[in-house]
Amino acid sequence: MITVDAASIAKLVQTRALHPERIGDLAARRQQPEGLVGQTGRLLLVAADHPARGALRAGEDPLAMGDRAELLSRLVRALARPGVDGVLGTADVIEDLLLLGALEGKVVIGSMNRGGLAGTVFEIDDRFTGYDAAGIAAAGYQGGKMLFRIDPEDHHTVATMQSCARAVSELATHAVMAMVEPFISRRDTTGRIRNDLTTEAVIRSATVSAGLAATSAYTWLKLPVVDNMEAVLAATTLPVVLLGGEVGADQTAQFASWSKALASPSVRGMVVGRTLLFPPDGGVESAVDATVEMMTA
Template structure:
């Protein structure tokens, strides 16, 4: 199943080369929607992985490297009535805007992270994508920032400071911002996130206190054990993140369904788990997830 044609991609390449000014105009002029409407829940498709060098899915190290295939999969997802929006870095969002896929959708701008996987500077997570003024100027609806806290790495201090500045700027601009916090550490030379309930609760406490105001802050949290106790750590609105793309889809959907029923959870922000599942096609995966977030929806 494909959603886009070679003509679509030709038009996109032509615009980028010959009239790039129309990209910003198209993005700023798209038809926007309220963040919260209907049942008050959100289903956001995440596509911010490539810009941080995370191209692997399962056993395929370059599964997300083909931009045309990624855009096609995103088009299938965004044309589903149960998908409320998309999360991406400027390159992805610009492509989707020019393909006409962002009308009546929530656009979440990824501030991205500078600490690329495997780099000697991996914990130096200075922001390298959108900033708050650019998002406001471009009509972006929501901001997103990853926050990895490594208590054994000096790079965490400037990361905390820059994240606090972003939260403050977002609150002043009335721009919602979702923080994706983790307690991280190096294990055998690799940075891994601690997904124990206690570690997630500690990351919530740290993230919630950043910035001069928490009025615009949301949290993007993993589904872990003892989720009811974890969610008791915050009054902030929560979106659940997707998890391992290689996990059994039935187990994944079941864990999402259970977590979505808990107080404070407002929906899902999921990417590779749905876009590149080896067990179910994109349209079917999106359909199942949408039915979990919006039970009253008929696709």
């Protein structure tokens, strides 16, 4: 059992400082997963790319994801549970997990565009400041994820759209998954970007995303769970993974909506971050196990 304590963090820091080449060596020797089917027949991935965009809040704690040792401890615990297939994260998080030995046989999805920092005036212009397709393929990872927010009133949207299209094509060249997470988004009266979670908006974002790039052969969509998921899932033939979203105060209702959406054969899995890592009751293992149980129902 991997534990994250003061000693393991000190060792991790020392390795990064004195033997950075170990990261590449571990990636090259890492046991690969058997595919994208998942232990339950569908993928369950834990998302941990929020900190690189400055989004550290979980529930009522504005800095929940700001303590790296605590985040790694929760990630390791989640990844050790039966039914959890892998992780989605930026290079710093993934490489910490590599050094801790937590990614053997796991699906690894690299987060690519983290330049749209939360709360900034340039948030929609979501630059690719994380992984690129060549780096993902060279490390032996299974795919790359990109956030694609469409603001009808912000002309910077088109630059992000073009960058996402290029990334999808480049990932396909390496025959690895391109996971696209689309939203229709607008700024509210305070200037904060809000995602439109109406059925119509999610359908529109899904259809635009499905048409990105020269091929959709390796494209999967990461979509939020909304009231009329039947209509959303009917809008595309691409594989869909469900987005876990924010930590909900009513976890029972949140899980019920996930369970209903999971009934569709179009849904090939779930990607859940803060809801599993920082559940309202603090129980990482119980939150993960409940999600796995839903996926096998």
